[in-house]
Amino acid sequence: MGKIKTIGILTSGGDAPGMNAAIRAVTRGGIYNGFNIKGIYRGYDGLINDEIKPFTTENVSGIINRGGTILKTARSKEFETPEGREKAYKNIQDEGIDALVIIGGNGSLTGAMIFAQEYDIPCIGLPGTIDNDLYGTDNTIGYDTTLNTIVECVDRIRDTAQSHERIFFVEVMGRDAGFLAQNSAIATGAEAAIIPEDSTDVDQLQNFMERGIRKSKKSCIVIVSESPKCGALYYADRVKKEFPGYDVRVSILGHLQRGGSPSARDRILASRTGVGAIEAIMQGQRNIMVGVRNNEVVYVPFADAIRSDKPFDRKLITVLDELSI
Amino acid sequence: MGKIKTIGILTSGGDAPGMNAAIRAVTRGGIYNGFNIKGIYRGYDGLINDEIKPFTTENVSGIINRGGTILKTARSKEFETPEGREKAYKNIQDEGIDALVIIGGNGSLTGAMIFAQEYDIPCIGLPGTIDNDLYGTDNTIGYDTTLNTIVECVDRIRDTAQSHERIFFVEVMGRDAGFLAQNSAIATGAEAAIIPEDSTDVDQLQNFMERGIRKSKKSCIVIVSESPKCGALYYADRVKKEFPGYDVRVSILGHLQRGGSPSARDRILASRTGVGAIEAIMQGQRNIMVGVRNNEVVYVPFADAIRSDKPFDRKLITVLDELSI
Amino acid sequence: MGKIKTIGILTSGGDAPGMNAAIRAVTRGGIYNGFNIKGIYRGYDGLINDEIKPFTTENVSGIINRGGTILKTARSKEFETPEGREKAYKNIQDEGIDALVIIGGNGSLTGAMIFAQEYDIPCIGLPGTIDNDLYGTDNTIGYDTTLNTIVECVDRIRDTAQSHERIFFVEVMGRDAGFLAQNSAIATGAEAAIIPEDSTDVDQLQNFMERGIRKSKKSCIVIVSESPKCGALYYADRVKKEFPGYDVRVSILGHLQRGGSPSARDRILASRTGVGAIEAIMQGQRNIMVGVRNNEVVYVPFADAIRSDKPFDRKLITVLDELSI
């Protein structure tokens, strides 16, 4: 592969606040350094269906503060097939794209890794997911905004929980990772968090019910990571059954957790990693995710980034425990 | 009944943002005009169980900007019985309370009306409900904040709806009144609102699907008033069945709609009606709700306030229709 | 003048949150009813310099929730001259514009009135100003958002005022009208408001200092309407001089009061009056401002709308007085 002149950029998977800031950073950082930029719409589907158009600095004006992604996003079934990827590569060649920047989460970077193994195209990932579950970067783009959105919502729920002296089970996103649940529980002064990294059984619930509600506190908030089987509804039902007499309610925050104007941190992280992606391309890097660790921009091989064992600081469980007395 | 010296104040029913501002206004307005104020906790239950304490201006310091109610609230079953009301009246006499201010919605004011018919105690109501369904006041305390909360949430959902090109059915509060749904639909640029005041059938949904989605717009938001049978889940299911091929999602905003720091309007409405309640007492008024109509403080007899036919401006349906093209 | 086919729309004067929602409503309401819409950029200057382009429903997509104005705005010196207005009219004819919708405040509607007296062009105004000083409409577009922005800022300042036990003079917009100052003072629980509608002299300040600070309260907020001579700095200086020993600070909120995503109310008011402007044109109205009074859309002749004596409810002064004890 020769000199890189044109860089394609796409967003893929679940949208995350800050994706637009990342698109802006890659576009402007690229143009600043002499590259052409092409925007690819609707994730990998847009590569396959050739929904691609040239981007100038104006295309990304006024988007740094907007949620969602101007490039749209999708989870592509077709890109999971060899035929899909072949079509995608053909379009890349036809469009004269020499490198790809993919903004997305675990699944999207896995797709990029496979694609890069099959075809000779440098792929650079940016960690765009609210779940914070990518390895090798302290935070992912979108995580901080979503954490703040949850905190705002739970602060509101606390008002009504206290006024009515109720128990609320609040379900938040993060199916496979409890970062959002555990940290929002600490930040809202919740009484407990139920997370995938830690088992929660009846005894614990009882313990917390006795500690919290039965003494001076009359209301209580439990944050629950979403889960097909053991979500907020499941725990609310169990508490109703095992501790009758409490006024138990459920709130499932749902999709509003994905939207909204990105926080300062997410915009800065997106800007730094976006500029980092262009630098990575100029250095000849490929098949890496750009992250920020210990306040330094780092390059993480895709295979590491998508590891499912991002360390979860178990001390946070102690912090929540001590402070919910 | 002799000269009024001591005023009791309580909040009842579903909590609404601005209730604290109303408690503050009644307390300070009362003290300013020479009355003693007593705070009654947990609504009518607190009257029955004698959860009452004297209030000074300091008790209501720093609460104007806080959601919920420092007096707590409840829906009292016991107060619906003659025995309950008898206990309540006995405590009122024992505490030396000469007049009551009740902040609450339809059910709470109905309770006050019945109580005032049975016992010689002047009752003054303040319209504290997010639903805006009290007759004789342009707005209720809490309505404006909840409207803004819904708008903020739907703005966020719009980000993700557009990024993924999805149809969202968003369920908001207002079981018997579509004020929240219709007005939030206009304010968010939603494509449709489904409200109790207006029937929505398959034809209409089809009409709107064809008008909106099938042309240039690829995403769509429908706001749905909560309903035991025909809520957001019901309509989402029907659309999935009758218009397969769309990516349909549901978001039920739930209890977070009740909380949060009250908006400027709600704080002002609460302050004006709170001061108005004290003036009403000084004028010898009883058994009325204090509202604001055409920017003037008005007194509305309880029997009128709780009428179920607060006029709904049907022109708002036209406004939404024209602007969602 | 024959049948109206094409409507031009512009924003003028100081920008106000909700102007975009108004542009959207006029554009979509117009197109819905069969008109062509042309957007005119930079207020009256754009009429003079022919900065005009056709608008479709897509031009106004995704703007209902955005502050500022996509049409830009300006205070045109040239339009104040007969020559300027002549150029403007010539462009109107060349562009085939049959009616004008002007979104702006006092000065902008005055310009429209003069223009409509000189040339045969129906002019419809929308009340777009944060100051709320247009007669005949209960609220102006932008006023509610700015009120909430001020309240948010003062809530923040209160945190630091209380922590340090300081006196803050906070200057807000509204040079000739105290609506913002008086209402934000009530909404934030400020100790006093200094407004153009009411004289504030040393005695009053002393009175309030003695009442508030010298008793239990140790911090204090005074909201001051901006004024060339007697703004927040002036009063802060006087208090420092006459009441030494207090820790006095000044905060001038400035231009951030103009921006931000419009509140629910402002979006709804903009939507209703925008649709109302199209209806006015269809009814053959001209030279009127569309407002909302007592929750009904009304048409107010320009000469009335720009009257400088919009009634100020002096009872609000009493409310603030009683509640700041």
Add this chain to the structure above:
Amino acid sequence: MGKIKTIGILTSGGDAPGMNAAIRAVTRGGIYNGFNIKGIYRGYDGLINDEIKPFTTENVSGIINRGGTILKTARSKEFETPEGREKAYKNIQDEGIDALVIIGGNGSLTGAMIFAQEYDIPCIGLPGTIDNDLYGTDNTIGYDTTLNTIVECVDRIRDTAQSHERIFFVEVMGRDAGFLAQNSAIATGAEAAIIPEDSTDVDQLQNFMERGIRKSKKSCIVIVSESPKCGALYYADRVKKEFPGYDVRVSILGHLQRGGSPSARDRILASRTGVGAIEAIMQGQRNIMVGVRNNEVVYVPFADAIRSDKPFDRKLITVLDELSI
């Protein structure tokens, strides 16, 4: 000194959002681990004047989400004198306080260091300052909230800047450290930042004016760190003089930057360092600041924490430069 039984806690210097969350964490973490907690009011002045009262878990209920500090704060002149510190120590002994936790910035921790050198009392600091200028911790408590507050304000100013096509110089806090200015400039997509860490001369301003305004952009935001001599007013004046023809405005954000409900991050940082302070005391640590570095709780000797050379990542200057094209 014998076994530590009672811990005193105070906040000192400029207030920062998250101080309340820190007070809560120290109090609850302390009580959880068997200590008595005493709250000291008004910073070091409260030590000197014996404004001290016992704290229970209830004293810190419902404060995690509130700005300011319930303990009040002050900059104590008297504590800078040996006599003041002597009085303070006497009160500490009389109150039976065995260890002190001080939440504050540079000046406050310097005071703690001096005090601990003179008297046998373990002092533990928490980094409570919006400026982020304490060495050895990645972030200080309050920095993230203030950064987000600035970003929100500048987003608003951008609306009006674009609508009027103006140049805004926005002054933000951070007299000796450009963290707030540089990072908020990146996060808001500002065109430039003027910070103490970097000289900005006429040539640069010219360069940026030519690059930005004179091409496609018609509005521009420059973020300026506050400075006695070279603040936003100074640069605005120079630009007006040297580049006449631009519409230049100034906005000084001022004290509202200190207030507001703390962000998720600040609450978590405060909670972790608060628990960390108790652990430090249990380990026999003294005269250290508790920080978080690389997501780990760390102990930093006071002498290091107050070093004036916290590293500023100059790459952020490049990021801003590339992205403001």
